[in-house]
Amino acid sequence: MTQAVDWWAIAAPVCLVAAAVLALLLDAFVPKQSGALPCAVTLAGVAAALAVTAALRDSERAAFCLPSRLEEPVDCSWVVDRVALVWWVVALVACGLVALLLVPAVSEGEMPGGETYFLLLCSTAGALAVAAAHDLVTLVVAMETVSLPSFALVGLRRRPRRGAEAALKFFVTSVVATAITLLGISMVYGATGSVAAGAVATSVATSSAVRPLIGVGMVLTLVGLGFKVAAVPFQAWVPDTYVGAPVPVAAYLSVVSKTAGLAGVTIVVVRFFPPYADVWSPMLGVAAAVTMTVGNLAALLQRHAVRVLAWSSVAHVGFLLVPLAAGGGAADVGALQTYAAMYALVNLGAFSVVAAVSARGATLVSDYAGLVRREPLLGLALAFALLCLAGLPPGIVGLVAKVVIFRSAVDGGVTWLAVVMAANVALGLVYYLRFVATLVAPGPEGAISSPGDDHLHGLVPASVGFVISATLIGSVALSVWPAPLFAVLA
Amino acid sequence: MSSLVLDALVALPALGALLAAAVPASGHRLVWFSLGLSTVVLGLSIGAWVAVVDSGPGFHFESDASWIEPIGVRWTLGLDSLSAPLVVVTALLSWCCLVSLVRRAPDCGGSRQLAALVLLIEAGSIGTFVALDLIVFFVFFELVLIPMWFVIADWGDSHDAEGRRRAATRFLVVTVVGSALVLVAFLLLRSETGSFDLTVVADRVRRIDHGRQVAIAALLLVGFGAKVPVWPLHFWLPDAHSKAPTVGSVLLAGVLLKLGTYGLLRFWYDVVPAGALEVAPYLGGLGVVGIVYGALACLAQPDLKRMVAYSSIGHMGFVALAISTMTPQGLLAANFANVAHGAITGLLFFLVGGLKDRLGGTTFDTIGRGLYGRAPRLAALFAVAAMASLGLPGLAGFWGEMLTMLAAFSPNPALPQTTYLVLMALAGLGVVLTTGYFVVAVRRICQGVGPGDSLSDVASDEWLAWAPLVLVTVGLGVAPMAMLWSADGGASLVSAVLSR
Numbered sequence: 001m002t003q004a005v006d007w008w009a010i011a012a013p014v015c016l017v018a019a020a021v022l023a024l025l026l027d028a029f030v031p032k033q034s035g036a037l038p039c040a041v042t043l044a045g046v047a048a049a050l051a052v053t054a055a056l057r058d059s060e061r062a063a064f065c066l067p068s069r070l071e072e073p074v075d076c077s078w079v080v081d082r083v084a085l086v087w088w089v090v091a092l093v094a095c096g097l098v099a100l101l102l103v104p105a106v107s108e109g110e111m112p113g114g115e116t117y118f119l120l121l122c123s124t125a126g127a128l129a130v131a132a133a134h135d136l137v138t139l140v141v142a143m144e145t146v147s148l149p150s151f152a153l154v155g156l157r158r159r160p161r162r163g164a165e166a167a168l169k170f171f172v173t174s175v176v177a178t179a180i181t182l183l184g185i186s187m188v189y190g191a192t193g194s195v196a197a198g199a200v201a202t203s204v205a206t207s208s209a210v211r212p213l214i215g216v217g218m219v220l221t222l223v224g225l226g227f228k229v230a231a232v233p234f235q236a237w238v239p240d241t242y243v244g245a246p247v248p249v250a251a252y253l254s255v256v257s258k259t260a261g262l263a264g265v266t267i268v269v270v271r272f273f274p275p276y277a278d279v280w281s282p283m284l285g286v287a288a289a290v291t292m293t294v295g296n297l298a299a300l301l302q303r304h305a306v307r308v309l310a311w312s313s314v315a316h317v318g319f320l321l322v323p324l325a326a327g328g329g330a331a332d333v334g335a336l337q338t339y340a341a342m343y344a345l346v347n348l349g350a351f352s353v354v355a356a357v358s359a360r361g362a363t364l365v366s367d368y369a370g371l372v373r374r375e376p377l378l379g380l381a382l383a384f385a386l387l388c389l390a391g392l393p394p395g396i397v398g399l400v401a402k403v404v405i406f407r408s409a410v411d412g413g414v415t416w417l418a419v420v421m422a423a424n425v426a427l428g429l430v431y432y433l434r435f436v437a438t439l440v441a442p443g444p445e446g447a448i449s450s451p452g453d454d455h456l457h458g459l460v461p462a463s464v465g466f467v468i469s470a471t472l473i474g475s476v477a478l479s480v481w482p483a484p485l486f487a488v489l490a
Numbered sequence: 491m492s493s494l495v496l497d498a499l500v501a502l503p504a505l506g507a508l509l510a511a512a513v514p515a516s517g518h519r520l521v522w523f524s525l526g527l528s529t530v531v532l533g534l535s536i537g538a539w540v541a542v543v544d545s546g547p548g549f550h551f552e553s554d555a556s557w558i559e560p561i562g563v564r565w566t567l568g569l570d571s572l573s574a575p576l577v578v579v580t581a582l583l584s585w586c587c588l589v590s591l592v593r594r595a596p597d598c599g600g601s602r603q604l605a606a607l608v609l610l611i612e613a614g615s616i617g618t619f620v621a622l623d624l625i626v627f628f629v630f631f632e633l634v635l636i637p638m639w640f641v642i643a644d645w646g647d648s649h650d651a652e653g654r655r656r657a658a659t660r661f662l663v664v665t666v667v668g669s670a671l672v673l674v675a676f677l678l679l680r681s682e683t684g685s686f687d688l689t690v691v692a693d694r695v696r697r698i699d700h701g702r703q704v705a706i707a708a709l710l711l712v713g714f715g716a717k718v719p720v721w722p723l724h725f726w727l728p729d730a731h732s733k734a735p736t737v738g739s740v741l742l743a744g745v746l747l748k749l750g751t752y753g754l755l756r757f758w759y760d761v762v763p764a765g766a767l768e769v770a771p772y773l774g775g776l777g778v779v780g781i782v783y784g785a786l787a788c789l790a791q792p793d794l795k796r797m798v799a800y801s802s803i804g805h806m807g808f809v810a811l812a813i814s815t816m817t818p819q820g821l822l823a824a825n826f827a828n829v830a831h832g833a834i835t836g837l838l839f840f841l842v843g844g845l846k847d848r849l850g851g852t853t854f855d856t857i858g859r860g861l862y863g864r865a866p867r868l869a870a871l872f873a874v875a876a877m878a879s880l881g882l883p884g885l886a887g888f889w890g891e892m893l894t895m896l897a898a899f900s901p902n903p904a905l906p907q908t909t910y911l912v913l914m915a916l917a918g919l920g921v922v923l924t925t926g927y928f929v930v931a932v933r934r935i936c937q938g939v940g941p942g943d944s945l946s947d948v949a950s951d952e953w954l955a956w957a958p959l960v961l962v963t964v965g966l967g968v969a970p971m972a973m974l975w976s977a978d979g980g981a982s983l984v985s986a987v988l989s990r
Contacts, residue, residue, distance in 0.1 A: 387636065392632055392636055392666070393614075393629055393630075393632050393633035393635075393636065396629060399628075399629060399632060400563075400629075403561075403628070403677075404561060406670075406677050407681075410677035410678055410680075410681055411681045415674065418674045418677070419671070419674065421670070422667055422674060423667060423670075425666060425670050426663045426664075426666040426667040426670065427663075429659075429662060429666055430659055430663060433636075433659065433662065434659075437640075437644075440640075440644070441644075482557075482558045483560060486560035487560060
């Protein structure tokens with residue numbers, strides 16, 4: 001049996017994989033390289049994938065389709081629609097920015113160049129595959145393609161401090177999650193006789209005899225994905241992993257891994273189990289409420305800068321689950337993607353500054369004291385990113401993204417969730433503002449980045465500086481003119 | 491009539507704030523620059539008010555532009571006789587604050603950053619008053635918070651770094667919870683009417699079923715009530731005031747609290763009057779509790795600044811009672827009391843700040859007695875402000891309370907009349923208590939025999955900063971029609987809204 005493959009539909013991940021192989025080969029054949037070369041290869045791959053994505057924007061394409069019988073709709077394993085393309089853009093842009101953030105670590109020999117970029121590109125290719133997956137097996141394989149290279153990235157540092165432990169923790173959690181998802185999928189398969197979206201959705205809608213079995217299978221599938229997106233109570237691995245990993249990798253996990261997981265959850269609930277909304281909607285609602293509350297409360301207690309961002313990313317998963325809990329209609333998915341795009345941009349901005357400052361040995365929030373006064377670009381970029389995350393003007397982009405999430409909750413009839421969100425927005429403010437206040441406070445003498453100490457002061461690597469400026473300019477521009485961010489909603 | 495007047499009122503201070511914060515020039519020059527800019531804004535706002543009065547009811551100077559088209563948010567601004575006086579008060583108080591910064595740099599320095607924050611607060615507050623789109627309103631409402639947080643947390647009480655940070659954060663958190671509830675109410679309105687535009691929402695609001703309207707009105711009450719603040723949501727206010735620097739207290743009392751009362755007036759009267767009628771008695775009750783509670787708390791305060799802060803709770807109680815009557819008279823009274831409270835309490839906080847500059851503290855013990863002898867002009871000004879605040883006829887405070895009592899005497903026919911009579915009587919009791927504590931305060935501070943030191947009396951820059959507020963206080967007291975007449979258009983607008 002031969003299948004006609006629409007190569008355009010899979011061109012973007014293919015570009016990434018080709019770049020990944022090239023980066024690995026270059027590492028083997030070009031001796032004595034800095035981080036610039038593999039990074040350039042990565043960026044070229046990302047640019048090519050973005051170009052493909054742009055070319056696809058007005059069309060819906062599918063690949064790996066089963067030969068259709070007359071009475072049934074075609075079931076494809078790979079569908080590239082508008083929703084998938086938005087996820088692609090988010091993942092690709094984030095991947096490019098993380099690639100730039102990794103340059104100093106590679107140049108200093110802390111991480112091996114070829115492998116690092118190879119793993120990064122493979123993982124991102126997996127993220128694209130998740131967004132396009134249209135059957136449960138493809139989805140699981142794609143999720144694993146995201147995860148497996150990430151474990152290695154977390155533990156890849158040549159001078160491991162806590163990297164290995166972090167990688168192990170991440171690995172064990174993730175494998176358990178995958179096992180649970182597989183168990184759930186096998187139940188769904190057993191009950192419906194298919195793993196393809198169309199067939200599952202059809203039999204879910206028609207057969208009532210096996211409804212409990214399908215329900216349990218769906219819940220288990222979602223629980224497994226809950227591990228990946230780090231929804232409470234499956235968030236325990238996040239802080240330790242983020243702290244143990246190199247900061248750019250933590251940024252990658254918090255943005256690309258997370259959006260991939262959310263894309264997966266969206267696909268499962270929207271494409272496979274719409275008739276079970278009465279089960280997954282309250283389940284995701286409770287998960288959203290608990291996740292944002294626990295994330296914010298835990299973030300309140302942190303003193304370590306990366307841990308603050310780690311718990312804040314947990315809290316944001318809570319916000320991101322709200323539109324799905326509100327019913328997961330087209331407008332809700334648009335709201336989710338809008339928020340995810342905003343979050344990706346400003347969170348990368350925050351992490352890029354933290355990466356630059358961590359390289360000088362700063363770890364605690366108090367080490368950032370006076371950053372705005374000594375290095376205005378770094379300090380203001382971080383302050384602005386934190387205000388966007390908090391959702392308060394001048395971080396208007398964060399505010400309007402929150403408005404969209406609120407709107408989704410109110411329109412979806414889960415006003416109680418909107419009220420929980422209201423409390424959480426206020427809770428989040430406390431630690432974001434504490435961080436911002438530290439940034440603008442006069443720094444103590446002899447602090448980590450005091451002027452005059454050349455090793456610690458100034459010297460932001462150009463690539464990191466570029467990411468910081470780009471994310472700052474992007475978030476400021478979107479705060480003044482937020483319309484482009486909402487284009488996906490139209 | 492489309493114009494850029496309102497855009498300029500918002501944009502000038504905002505751009506000025508950016509320049510003052512970013513331009514590498516001497517701090518002093520930038521404070522002067524900020525002052526000049528705010529003078530322009532003040533002139534413009536007065537001109538706009540006069541024009542609004544001339545052209546009668548409805549929104550004027552409307553400005554409409556695309557902003558976030560995909561979610562239906564448009565940049566629509568407009569000014570009517572409800573918002574115009576508040577814009578002027580905001581511009582005036584910001585101007586006074588900047589004048590006070592020109593000569594007197596704060597202890598910890600950074601006067602130009604403080605000037606930038608004052609301008610930013612001015613921009614956000616004016617924006618809130620003139621916004622006609624619910625989301626634009628919300629964005630401006632929130633824009634004020636971060637600058638205010640910094641003003642309190644960084645320029646506040648220099649003896650208590652932890653305390654001022656805590657007070658600032660508490661203020662911020664309570665307000666943000668409130669404003670998030672307001673956002674939920676806005677989104678409920680949008681999901682029912684399909685628009686974020688204030689006038690469109692008001693037109694279509696009858697489509698919303700009654701229970702929903704009540705829920706929206708209740709959400710607005712809690713959300714704006716946290717800002718006003720309505721008892722029992724007032725707990726953040728005394729600490730915020732006592733830790734804030736003088737300009738922070740002036741803007742907090744004179745401008746930020748008005749955002750809450752303005753929000754209630756605008757959205758209860760113009761948008762969900764039917765729902766508000768069901769909730770209004772609760773607001774009236776809480777307002778009266780606030781009046782009595784504020785007065786009793788004032789009697790027990792050993793600190794003058796905290797006393798003025800608690801007196802604000804009482805005054806805001808009057809405004810709340812006026813709002814809760816749901817009549818054109820109530821709207822008039824609320825708006826008058828808003829403006830009067832802005833001028834009087836702004837002046838009181840300036841005077842308390844002046845005392846703090848001279849004596850290093852604001853407790854009655856630190857200030858000592860016999861101010862009439864030690865600094866006669868300062869003492870006289872304090873006495874005038876205190877008399878205005880307690881509602882002495884002939885000064886602005888009297889009319890706010892008087893009109894409120896009148897409005898409470900004949901509330902909207904749909905409201906329980908007897909309840910309002912009781913509320914009015916209790917508010918009268920509050921007036922008596924208020925008189926009590928202000929008279930006691932004037933006695934303790936101004937009269938008697940002082941410690942014998944001589945204080946520097948009111949300096950020329952202080953005259954400049956305080957004189958406009960004294961003029962407004964006396965002017966509105968002697969000729970309240972100046973404002974009532976201008977608000978008349980607003981009242982007719984509201985009665986039209988209420989009668990449908």
